[in-house]
Amino acid sequence: MTRDSRLVTRKKKECAIIAAAQATSHEPRVTLLVVAAAIVNDKNEVLLAQRPQGKRLAGCWEFPGSKVEENESPEAALARELMEELGIDVSPRDMEAFWFLSHDYMTEFGFHLLMPVYLVRNWTGTPQALEHAAIAWRQPDAMKELGMIEADMGLVEKLGQALGA
Numbered sequence: 130m131t132r133d134s135r136l137v138t139r140k141k142k143e144c145a146i147i148a149a150a151q152a153t154s155h156e157p158r159v160t161l162l163v164v165a166a167a168i169v170n171d172k173n174e175v176l177l178a179q180r181p182q183g184k185r186l187a188g189c190w191e192f193p194g195s196k197v198e199e200n201e202s203p204e205a206a207l208a209r210e211l212m213e214e215l216g217i218d219v220s221p222r223d224m225e226a227f228w229f230l231s232h233d234y235m236t237e238f239g240f241h242l243l244m245p246v247y248l249v250r251n252w253t254g255t256p257q258a259l260e261h262a263a264i265a266w267r268q269p270d271a272m273k274e275l276g277m278i279e280a281d282m283g284l285v286e287k288l289g290q291a292l293g294a
Contacts, residue, residue: 161240164203165194166211166219167227167284168249168256173292174266177275178214181262185238188262190275192246192284203245214261217254224249228287232280242280248291268292 168176177190195210197203204221211219224247232242258264267275269289277285 158235159240160243161234162197162203163194163242163244164197164207164210165192165230165244165246165284166207166224166249167192167246167288168211168217168252169292170266172266174268175272175288175292176215176256177265177267177272177277178258178261179263179265180278181260186278188276189278190265190272191278191281193261194244204247207247211249211252214259215254215256215264216259217252217256219249219252223251227291228284230280230284234280244280246284 166176170176176193178193180187180189180191182188193211193214195206195214197206201209202221204224207224208219208221211217226245227248228246230242230244230246232244234240234242256264265275269285269292272285272288273282
């Protein structure tokens, strides 16, 4: 190896190290833990909620859920949020772990979303749009016609497989 080729190799390594350092130190990677429910009725329809005006992704459809607060379990967060958002009471024992979603929102919002999803088939009360613009019951195959949040599309496919729709 010649002296010039060693210098080029060393310079490439230095550039790679600098680029890696800049990429990792440029912006801290924030992971946001959010929990969601696929609430399923006796017709195998799933409840969706439309995000209200004034919030990120307003007008898009999503699965009901919430950020998990500090010192709160995902199940407790989901039970709390379903009561606040929809006026329904769901016991953690009626939450069946179904799937988890991981979606990169770093460019758009500065975080990476991690979302455990639970199937809920039993609840008390009648769902109402208390914090959303609207709610709707849909079969998974009909959800694709709505303006669903991009991160939820993988979940729509999983639900279609699980519910036979």
